[in-house]
Amino acid sequence: MRLACAEISKKFDGKTVLSSISLNLREGEILSVIGPSGSGKTTLVRVLSTLEKPDRGTLALFGKEIRWDSELIEVRRKIGYVQQKQVLLAGTVYDNIAIPLLLRNLEGEKVERKVERIADMLGIRGILKKNVRMLSGGEAQRVAFARGVVGEPELLFLDEFTANLDYRNAGILENQVKEFCDAGGSVLMVSHNLFQVRRMATRVAILIDGKIVEEGETEKVLENPRTELGNQFVSGKMPW
Ligand SMILES: Nc1ncnc2c1ncn2[C@@H]1O[C@H](COP(=O)(O)OP(=O)(O)OP(=O)(O)O)[C@@H](O)[C@H]1O
Ligand SMILES: [Mg+2]
Numbered sequence: 001m002r003l004a005c006a007e008i009s010k011k012f013d014g015k016t017v018l019s020s021i022s023l024n025l026r027e028g029e030i031l032s033v034i035g036p037s038g039s040g041k042t043t044l045v046r047v048l049s050t051l052e053k054p055d056r057g058t059l060a061l062f063g064k065e066i067r068w069d070s071e072l073i074e075v076r077r078k079i080g081y082v083q084q085k086q087v088l089l090a091g092t093v094y095d096n097i098a099i100p101l102l103l104r105n106l107e108g109e110k111v112e113r114k115v116e117r118i119a120d121m122l123g124i125r126g127i128l129k130k131n132v133r134m135l136s137g138g139e140a141q142r143v144a145f146a147r148g149v150v151g152e153p154e155l156l157f158l159d160e161f162t163a164n165l166d167y168r169n170a171g172i173l174e175n176q177v178k179e180f181c182d183a184g185g186s187v188l189m190v191s192h193n194l195f196q197v198r199r200m201a202t203r204v205a206i207l208i209d210g211k212i213v214e215e216g217e218t219e220k221v222l223e224n225p226r227t228e229l230g231n232q233f234v235s236g237k238m239p240w
Pocket of ligand 1: 012017035036038042
C-alpha cells in the first residue's frame with residue numbers, strides 16, 4: 001500500500017476541519033477527493049503529504065508509519081505535490097523545475113536532460129529561461145506540474161492541477177498523469193471538475209464538512225451514491 005491513513009482528525013482554531021478520515025491508495029491507482037469548497041480537501045492533502053501534522057490518527061506511506069517528530073526528508077523525496085495555490089520560487093522556469101532534482105542530489109547534464117524532457121512533454125520548453133514573474137496563469141500551472149513530476153515520485157498529490165488550463169493543455173497533463181499511473185505511480189487528486197474525475201479516477205471519495213460520506217469505484221459513487229449527502233453533491237444540488 002502506498003498510502004494508508006486511519007481516523008485522521010484535524011482542528012484549526014477549535015473548529016474541526018477533518019474528522020476521522022480513513023483512506024488507502026495502491027500502486028497505479030488514482031483516488032479523487034471531491035467535495036464542496038471549504039470541506040477540507042486541501043487540508044487533507046497537506047496532512048497526507050506530511051506537511052501538516054494531524055491532531056489524531058495514523059498515516060503510513062510506502063508501508064511505513066509516519067512518526068511526526070522524526071526526519072521526513074526521505075519520505076518527501078518520494079512524493080510530488082502540485083499545490084492548489086502554486087508557489088513558484090523567484091528565478092526562471094528552469095530553476096523551478098530543477099529543484100526536486102537538486103534535492104535528490106542530481107547534477108549537471110542529468111538535471112538538464114530531465115528538465116528539458118518534461119518541458120517538451122508539457123509544451124513549455126520555449127519558456128525555460130523566462131522569469132516566473134512573467135508567466136501567464138496557465139504557464140505557471142504547467143511549471144508547477146512539471147516540478148511535481150520531474151523527480152519521478154512514487155506518490156503524487158494533485159490539488160486542482162488543471163484549474164487554469166484550456167482543455168487542450170488540461171488533456172496533455174491528464175495524459176501525463178495516466179502514464180505516470182500506468183508505470184505504477186499512485187495519485188491522490190482533488191478536483192472540482194466531475195468530468196475530469198470520471199475520465200481519470202479509479203476511485204472517488206466525497207468529503208463534506210471534513211467527513212468522508214462516500215467512497216468507492218468512480219462509476220458507482222458518481223452514478224449511484226449511497227448517501228443523501230453524496231447524492232446532493234454529485235447531482236449539483238449542494239452549493240459548492
Ligand atoms: N492554516 C489554517 N488555519 C486556519 N484555518 C484553516 C487553515 N487552513 C484551512 N483552514 C480552514 O479549514 C477549512 C477547510 O479548508 P480547505 O482549504 O482544506 O478546504 P478545501 O476543501 O480545499 O476548499 P476549496 O475547494 O475552496 O479549495 C476552511 O474553513 C479553511 O478556512
Ligand atoms: Mg482546496
